[in-house]
Amino acid sequence: MGQTMAEKILAQHAISGEVEPGRIIRARIDTVLLNDVSGPLSFKQFYEMGATRVAAPEGVVLVCDHFAPAPSISAAHGLKAMRQFAEEQRIPHFFDVGQGGIEHTLLPERHLIAPGDLIIGGDSHTCTYGAFDAFGTGLGSTDIAAAMALGELWFLVPESVQFIFHGTKRPFVTGKDIILRVLQEIGADGATYQAMEFAGEGIASLSIDERMAVCNMAVEGGAKTGIVVPDAVTEAWARDHAAARPYQFVAPDPDAHYAASYTFDLADFGPMVARPHSPANVVPADEVLGTHVDQVYIGNCANGTITDLRQAASVLGGRHVARGTRAVVVPATQRVYEQAMAEGLIAQLIEAGVAVSTPTCGACFGGHMGLLDDGEVAITTTNRNFRGRMGHAGAQVYLANAYVAAAAAVAGEIVDPAQVGVNVAGAKDGNA
């Protein structure tokens, strides 16, 4: 019988065990990612395991992005632990404050991953790498420590679920809306321990940045990973950005077996919004029009790309953030920030009254740079709106795409982006 993409990538990395859904295998790993939240715990466990040297320092990537720049002394302590481990273990790929940005946008930008890779990260959104024909999955610090010590790890081979998108997107619809539509359909645990596979000409029409937004939130349905079937867009990305080592594109076999298959028509939905307090609590944006927002936050590992900043600037450029509302925009990486400056987007956002931040995971996970108080309402392009996620447990967070979030900044409430007079052709789509 044929194999799904997840099964193929695991088979190519298997050291022992049979690659069949439900079986446990041991597999070698191409890239191990740690940040300043998962890192310090992982370093402790690594030495506790009796390990002295990282098995493959070239394959380890350390990124200071969560509590970066340090908002407190204890955060400074964690960042220091990152520098120390990078030094002790001679880790070449170490990104300090000011040198990188948010991990999942950073790795594909800096030639650190390639199609067909098996990537694990001490961060649940490691599934983002499915946009690049790779198997990425999030793990806790102890698993990450084991992988650094051994160069391999155990995996339960997941069942695969297929999501096929036909048709053409409606105005102001982005990758974000596509994954929100999926989550609306399957719920917060609808794909637990499964691999999502995204296919169809509707998915093929998405830029790399939008594909990242889709794969990023696979974990919000409980999935182990989410992978887009590769095509010319994937190939173009790989030519310019893949790691400088041999790699192989992986596509599903025609007779691969899926536990379930869902088909959507892009013509059937407009912008979507996840209401508090679950990313799967999704409704069409039309159903929440008029909701007042205290804060707008555009950024994070799902939607802080140049595409998102262009969308935000296409709405906010020449307009102003409403009185009673504040807006924070966080370019995902230093390079995204530079490009946004070169394109004049940052100037437009600042003129509109937006607080533009240095790249950081920041307020997305309730760390710093824009937390919410009791009773406050925010609309964000982030991936989680759990109770208390962005600050006080009495705050409410709506998740949306950058057009919808930026339009809410202008109107002071959730509106249809067309309502603030935006022309959808205003934003240039896609990766640079």
Place this chain on the structure above:
Amino acid sequence: MIIQGTAHVVGDNIDTDVILPGRYLTLTDPAQLAQHVFEGVDPDFVSRVKPGDILIAGRNFGSGSSREHAPIGLKALGLSCVIAESFARIFYRNAINLGLPILICPEAARAAKPGDAVKVDTDSGTVEVAGQVFRAQPFPPFLQELIAAGGLVPWVHAELARK
């Protein structure tokens, strides 16, 4: 191993942000992390838990962030076991890796009420809730090996010694 304790009951889709809010993720000391468990949604939870108590949850417990701070905090608070209808994937691995006993037992999870006396036999996989006996899902053989080793740290220790 026999575990006995009093039930604390939570609902479906309890995510790790709720278990351990993001602002405390700079902490690495288990005892300090334990002080912030469920802080945002139930500020008195920590003071109600006695060592050995058992946490009972609905579907998809531990969803969201991969933060190991969550199971570390639950364990350090003295919770002896987590029984749920289902677990999110990363939390499930983290708990096993850390040696925090977890069991998938939908019937027991649905039957339990706060304050119920709960008895777990991890060897036979039985869960007794207020006198009713239920059977938990068995672990695959490899995970049984990990659990028997005391978690992933001693298991890797042995692997490294073998190499």
